[in-house]
Amino acid sequence: MTDKVIHLPLTDEMIQDLHAGDRVLLNGIIYTGRDEAHLYLCRMLDKGEELPIEIRGAVIYYVGPCPAKPGQAIGSAGPTTSGRMDAYAPRLMDIGLKGMIGKGLRKPAVVESMKKNICVYFASIGGAGALLSESIKEAEVVAFPELGAEAIYRLRVENFPCTVVIDCYGKDLYKEGRAKYEVK
């Protein structure tokens, strides 16, 4: 199984070429954002304010990293459970979000929005924060610094390992993988 090397930003054509179960290595810029950051972004949209990051074409990584030690770009930085962002994700996809990185199940409304907006959901390994931090070369807080670990960081990643779990066709590795090995 060879990993697909991806250079961000994602285009529709690139996303259409990704399928549930593909192992990929991401290169380029991604943004962090989890519970509070999503709440703040959606509040800004409610008020008609301009968002602090360019959502069009963006990939958001659901993560709240550890503080960086001196000499590190970032501390351990593995994914958090994506389902908690389900309430916000379709709204961001409607305005151009193209990729999400996290772990765990998504609601049907999220999958429908992914199909409609041509978007992809990757999983990185939950609980492998030290390993994943090695692929993060730069990290800079770009919004909501008051949120600490929950602030939005701009990350530059090199060969950041992920697996496509839900593709833009709605195919779901969590469902298909489990069905393959389930003993009834």
Add this chain to the structure above:
Amino acid sequence: MNVREIEASAIADAVEKLVIDANYYLPEDVKDALKKMREEEESDLCRQILGDILKNADIARERQQPICQDTGLAVFFVELGQDVHIVGGDFRTAMDEGVARGYTKGYLRKSSQDHVLGERVNRGDNTPAIIHTDLVPGDKLTITVCPKGGGSENMSALGMLTPSQGRDGVKKFIVDTVSRAGSNPCPPIIVGCAAGGTTEEVMLLAKKALCRKVGEPNPDPEVAQMEREILEEINKLGIGAQGFGGTKTALAVHMLTHPVHLASLPVGVNIQCHVARHRTIVL
């Protein structure tokens, strides 16, 4: 009978080191269980994931950084010898001071927030420690830390079954809880579970069961048999490492039981991710 004095500052110092070490060093029993699982797993993708998880533990150890960014709330099980007298400060303050210093000096993530009902604010030092204390004979103070991440903790469940649901009902409740959790709690998992007691006791026992060495059976053969059966059922679910589909989902099932009211059958489930951190110090 002699009363032994322990300085509060010695407790704070011990806790500071304990929380850092627990978050940097994955216990050997957990690593061994992961290696065994990697040998037995049939899915290529899951074997690869398990290899990455083992590599992650080595990187964390070498680079002295947290195994997982979710360094948890600091949960402690304490056995306080009844012949111990804590001097020079109070126990709670010493524990919180140790947590605050450890989470700061160790570059661990602070996840504890105030204002649970409104606009949440990070407390900035990961206090308060969550402390479960047993008073025991002797003059030792034994402190075990089990930092617990939110993702797996969120998948916990309490079931107030009726006695007629019996053994099969208990088993079904536990397996269903794991099935529903799917990929969310970062499998492979360790399932802490308990039956009996009261609502609060059964949940505490479910978490306590997670402190046992991975895969060590309950000394009661009847409970150990139940652990084996539940483990087999869970692995049949096909969830696999990270939920990608595989023949192995749980590293172990640890169960505890407790005498129960004649009208009740409480069941508690506490799911632990593969970053099963626990570390003990005896003062």
